[in-house]
Amino acid sequence: MTTIVTDNCKRCRFTDCVMVCPVACFHGDDEMLYIDPEVCIDCSACIPTCPVEAIYEDPIPEDKQQWIQINEERAPELPLVTEKEDAYPGAEERQKELGF
Amino acid sequence: MSDLGTEQSPLRAAIVGSGPSGFYAAEALLKSKPVVLVDMFERLPSPFGLVRSGVAPDHPKLKEPILVYQRIAESPQFQLLGNVMVGHDISVEELKNFYHAVVFTCGAETDRSLAIPGENLLGSHTATEFVGWYNGHPDYRDQVFDLSHDTAVIIGQGNVAVDVCRILAKTVDELKHTDIAKHALEVLAQSKIRDIHMIGRRGPAQAKFTHSELRELGELADCDPVVDPNDLELGSASREEFADRRNRANMKSYEVMQGFASRPSPTRHRRCHLRFLRSPVELKGEERLERVVLMKNRLEGEPSQQVARATGELEELACGVLFRSIGYRGVAIAGVPFDERGGVFPNQEGRIIDGENVVPGLYVAGWIKRGPTGIIGTNRADSVATVKLLLEDLPNLDAGSKPGADEVRKLLKDRDIRVVSYADWQRIDAAEMQRGETAGKPREKFARVEEMLAMLDASG
Numbered sequence: 001m002t003t004i005v006t007d008n009c010k011r012c013r014f015t016d017c018v019m020v021c022p023v024a025c026f027h028g029d030d031e032m033l034y035i036d037p038e039v040c041i042d043c044s045a046c047i048p049t050c051p052v053e054a055i056y057e058d059p060i061p062e063d064k065q066q067w068i069q070i071n072e073e074r075a076p077e078l079p080l081v082t083e084k085e086d087a088y089p090g091a092e093e094r095q096k097e098l099g100f
Numbered sequence: 101m102s103d104l105g106t107e108q109s110p111l112r113a114a115i116v117g118s119g120p121s122g123f124y125a126a127e128a129l130l131k132s133k134p135v136v137l138v139d140m141f142e143r144l145p146s147p148f149g150l151v152r153s154g155v156a157p158d159h160p161k162l163k164e165p166i167l168v169y170q171r172i173a174e175s176p177q178f179q180l181l182g183n184v185m186v187g188h189d190i191s192v193e194e195l196k197n198f199y200h201a202v203v204f205t206c207g208a209e210t211d212r213s214l215a216i217p218g219e220n221l222l223g224s225h226t227a228t229e230f231v232g233w234y235n236g237h238p239d240y241r242d243q244v245f246d247l248s249h250d251t252a253v254i255i256g257q258g259n260v261a262v263d264v265c266r267i268l269a270k271t272v273d274e275l276k277h278t279d280i281a282k283h284a285l286e287v288l289a290q291s292k293i294r295d296i297h298m299i300g301r302r303g304p305a306q307a308k309f310t311h312s313e314l315r316e317l318g319e320l321a322d323c324d325p326v327v328d329p330n331d332l333e334l335g336s337a338s339r340e341e342f343a344d345r346r347n348r349a350n351m352k353s354y355e356v357m358q359g360f361a362s363r364p365s366p367t368r369h370r371r372c373h374l375r376f377l378r379s380p381v382e383l384k385g386e387e388r389l390e391r392v393v394l395m396k397n398r399l400e401g402e403p404s405q406q407v408a409r410a411t412g413e414l415e416e417l418a419c420g421v422l423f424r425s426i427g428y429r430g431v432a433i434a435g436v437p438f439d440e441r442g443g444v445f446p447n448q449e450g451r452i453i454d455g456e457n458v459v460p461g462l463y464v465a466g467w468i469k470r471g472p473t474g475i476i477g478t479n480r481a482d483s484v485a486t487v488k489l490l491l492e493d494l495p496n497l498d499a500g501s502k503p504g505a506d507e508v509r510k511l512l513k514d515r516d517i518r519v520v521s522y523a524d525w526q527r528i529d530a531a532e533m534q535r536g537e538t539a540g541k542p543r544e545k546f547a548r549v550e551e552m553l554a555m556l557d558a559s560g
Contacts, residue, residue, distance in 0.1 A: 001161075001312075019480060019481040019484060020477035020478055020480055020481050021477055021480070022120065022165040022168065022476040022477040022479075022480060023164055023165055023167070023168055024168060041161045041162055041164045041165070042161065042312070043162060043475055043476060043477055044310060044312065044475075045474075045475050045476065045477030045478060046477070047349075048349065053345075057312070058312075
C-alpha cells in the first residue's frame with residue numbers, strides 16, 4: 001500500500017491533511033508536502049481533506065507513479081508538518097486554475 | 101488576571117477516556133504555550149480505546165497510532181490513571197475540584213438498536229460485542245457466539261460490518277499470527293459458517309465502507325465475494341451522485357463491487373454476499389434466531405439525499421447468527437448533560453452546554469462530541485479544535501487551587517481503587533507481548549481486568 005502527495009500540492013500547500021494524520025507522517029519544503037511511507041499507515045484520512053485532490057492512494061495512476069519515489073526520498077530529509085499552516089498566497093486562484 | 105498556565109500555576113486538565121481523541125487532546129494541550137499538566141482517566145487498566153479493542157487484529161498497521169500515543173504518554177507532564185471509572189469511582193463534581201478543566205473523550209460505547217421484534221433473540225448480537233470479544237476487551241470476554249450454523253447475517257455496510265464479515269470469513273491460518281484473542285480464535289476455528297450476508301438498507305452507491313476495506317473481501321484465502329450484477333444497476337439519482345467528485349470514494353467502492361460481480365461462480369469454502377436495498381423488520385425463531393425477515397426497499401429523493409422506502413415486499417432469510425452494525429451511541433456519565441437523541445454530550449463546538457448555557461470548565465472531543473463518524477485521524481483535527489477553545493477560555497476558568505493527580509490518588513486509595521499508572525501499563529504491555537511470542541503472535545492480550553491486576557501484583 002502507498003499513499004503519496006503529488007504535484008497539485010505545489011503552490012497550494014493548504015495543509016488540511018496534516019491535521020487528520022494520526023501518525024504525523026507529513027513533511028514539507030517551501031513548495032509542497034510529502035508523505036513518509038515508512039510512517040504512513042495508509043488509513044486514507046487525509047485524502048478527502050485536500051482541496052486540490054493532490055493525495056493519491058493505491059492504485060496510483062500511471063501519470064503519478066514518479067511521485068512514489070519523490071515522496072520516499074524527500075520526506076525523511078525534511079521537517080515534519082503537524083499543524084495547519086496558511087496556504088500559499090494565491091492558493092485559491094491556483095485551486096480554481098486546477099479546476100477544483 | 102490570573103497566572104494560570106505558568107510554571108508556578110500550571111493548568112491542570114483531566115481527560116476522560118484514553119482512545120485517539122483523548123490522546124490527540126493531550127497532545128494539543130501538552131504542545132500549547134501555557135504550561136499544562138494532563139491527567140488521563142481510563143476505566144480499564146489498558147489505554148488506547150478502539151485502537152486497541154476496535155481496530156481488527158488483521159489490520160496491524162492501523163494500530164500504529166499507538167506509537168504516537170506512547171510518545172505522548174511519556175511526557176513528564178502526563179499521567180495515566182487507569183482502572184478508574186469517572187462517574188463511578190470518582191464523580192464529575194469531584195473532578196471539577198481537582199482540575200481547572202475536564203475534557204471528555206469517552207467515545208460512543210454502545211450500539212444503536214434496530215428496534216424490531218425479536219431483536220433480543222438468542223443468536224442476535226451487536227457488532228460491538230463481537231468486535232470486543234475477538235479483540236480481548238474485558239467487557240465482552242464471556243460473550244458466547246454460536247457459529248455452528250451455516251449462515252450469518254450482518255446488518256449494516258460500514259467498515260465495522262466489513263471487519264465482522266472478514267473475521268468470520270477468514271481461515272484460522274489467516275488469523276493465528278495476529279493479536280486476535282485466544283478465546284476467540286478457538287471458537288472461530290470451529291466455525292461452520294459458509295454464507296455471510298452483509299445487508300444494507302440503501303443501494304451500492306450509498307454503502308459506507310471504504311473501497312480498501314471492501315477490496316480485502318476479494319483477497320481472502322477461502323472465501324469468495326458474491327455480488328448480483330442486477331443489484332448494481334443504478335437509478336438516475338445515484339448516477340448523478342457519482343458524477344459529483346465529492347462521491348469519488350463511493351465510486352471506487354462501486355468499481356470494486358463491479359469487479360466482484362464479474363467474477364466466475366464462487367468455488368471457495370465460504371461466500372460473503374453483499375446485499376442491498378433491504379431492511380430487517382423482524383427476527384424470528386422458537387428458542388433462538390432461525391431467520392430474519394427483510395423488507396425490500398427502493399430509493400427515493402434527490403441525489404445525495406436519497407432515502408430507503410419500503411416497497412411492501414418481504415423475503416425471509418434463514419440464519420443462525422446475526423450481528424447488527426448500524427452505528428453507535430455514547431453513554432451518559434452522571435453529572436454531565438446528555439443528548440438522548442444524538443447519543444452525545446451536548447456541546448457548542450466542544451464546549452459542553454446545559455440547555456443554552458455553556459458549562460464552565462467542561463469540554464468534549466471525538467465521537468462523544470460529534471457522533472460516531474470519521475476514522476482515527478479525524479479525531480485529531482476534532483480534538484485540536486476543542487483544545488483551542490479551552491485555551492481561549494483559559495482567562496475565564498476557575499483559577500482556584502486545583503490539586504490534580506496526587507490528591508486524586510489519595511482519594512481513590514481511600515476508596516480501594518487500584519489506580520493503574522502508565523508505568524504499570526508498560527509492564528502489562530510487556531507481559532502481553534511476551535505471552536504472544538510463544539504463540540507466534542504480536543501479543544496475547546489479557547482479556548480480564550483481574551488478570552491484568554494480578555500480573556501487576558505478582559511482579560511487584
